[in-house]
Amino acid sequence: MRCQSRSRVIRSAFVLLAACIVVIGAGVVADAEDEYPLATLRSAPISKHVVPPKMPKVVNSDIRQARNYPEQPPLIPHTIRGYQVDLNFNKCLSCHARTATEDSQAPMVSVTHFMDRDGQVRASVSPRRYFCTQCHVVQNEVKPLTENTFIDVDRVISDVMKKGN
Ligand code: HEC
Ligand code: HEC
Structure with missing residues (x-):
């Protein structure tokens, strides 16, 4: 009880x-x-x-976009729908690999993509750079969700020059 x-x-x-x-x-x-x-x-x-x-359209202009700062991974100016990137195959590298660019006329992945963490350039793309869409993204035709206050460094410099003189 x-x-x-x-x-x-x-x-x-x-x-x-x-x-x-x-x-x-x-x-x-x-x-x-x-x-x-x-x-x-x-x-x-x-x-x-x-x-x-509705799902927005992916920009597929094939026109390479300016980078907002030197270290920016360039935006992908083409559609990548259905592109396989996994353990068995990397569709991106079928065009962007060093040996593929003559046929594809795509820009080669830069030398940084071959570097291991000690900065040593290897024969093939480093595992750190294998999953391309970790850094490179396509763009959609949409209105920005928030205001963007980013200012290009060139404008920062010219504003400082104007103020200084
Ligand atoms: C069929 C060939 C092909 C495939 C596959 C392909 N690309 Fe491309 N890519 C190109 C070409 C050609 C360009 C140059 C611009 C254009 O024509 O679209 C380009 C441009 C780019 C650029 C812009 C580079 C710059 O300097 O602005 C990036 C980033 C890129 N591709 C990433 C990717 C990624 C990531 C994948 C896989 C998800 C991929 N590409 C798959 C052919 C390809
Ligand atoms: C960890 C981030 C990261 C990953 C993963 C990555 N990239 Fe990049 N990529 C960059 C950055 C940052 C740049 C610009 C600076 C540089 O070249 O390192 C770049 C530059 C490029 C360029 C332009 C090269 C040039 O000289 O104009 C291409 C093309 C490209 N990447 C394709 C790819 C492809 C294809 C993959 C997948 C195999 C990939 N990237 C994976 C960060 C990345």
């Missing part, structure tokens, strides 16, 4: 605790939504059901 009533007390304590967590959690989510306007691909709060937008 005593044992049973104790387990009932423990059970109700758990129920109370769970209820508290739900109430506090809901409050935190609501606060976070008020404080930080959404800056994600989500177009409505998670609690609302919306019709997803």
Whole structure:
């Protein structure tokens, strides 16, 4: 008898605790939504059901884009839909590998892609650079989700020069 009533007390304590967590959690989510306007691909709060937008078109202009800073991995100016990149095959390298560029007329992966972590240039692309889309991305024809305040270094320099003189 005593044992049973104790387990009932423990059970109700758990129920109370769970209820508290739900109430506090809901409050935190609501606060976070008020404080930080959404800056994600989500177009409505998670609690609302919306019709997803159409898949945007991938830019397939074949025109190489300027880099915003020298270390930027160049953007991919062509579609890569269905390109296989796995243990068995790397579709990107079938055009961008050193020996493939004469046929494909694609730019060769740069020498940094052959370097191991000690800076030693190897015969083939380093495993660190094998999964191309870790760094290189295609572009979609969409409106930016957030404002971008990036300023090109050339403009930073010219602004400083103007101010200095
Ligand atoms: C059928 C050949 C082919 C395949 C496969 C291919 N590319 Fe390309 N890629 C090109 C060519 C050609 C260009 C030069 C611009 C153009 O014609 O689109 C290029 C341009 C690029 C550029 C721009 C380089 C620069 O300096 O601006 C990047 C980055 C790139 N490709 C990455 C990739 C990645 C990553 C993959 C695999 C997911 C891939 N490519 C697969 C042919 C190919
Ligand atoms: C860890 C990031 C990373 C990965 C992975 C990577 N790249 Fe790059 N890639 C870069 C960066 C950064 C540059 C520009 C600076 C440089 O050359 O290292 C670049 C440059 C290039 C260029 C332009 C070369 C030139 O001289 O104009 C091509 C083409 C390219 N990468 C293709 C590829 C392909 C194909 C793969 C997959 C086999 C790949 N990259 C994997 C970061 C990466």
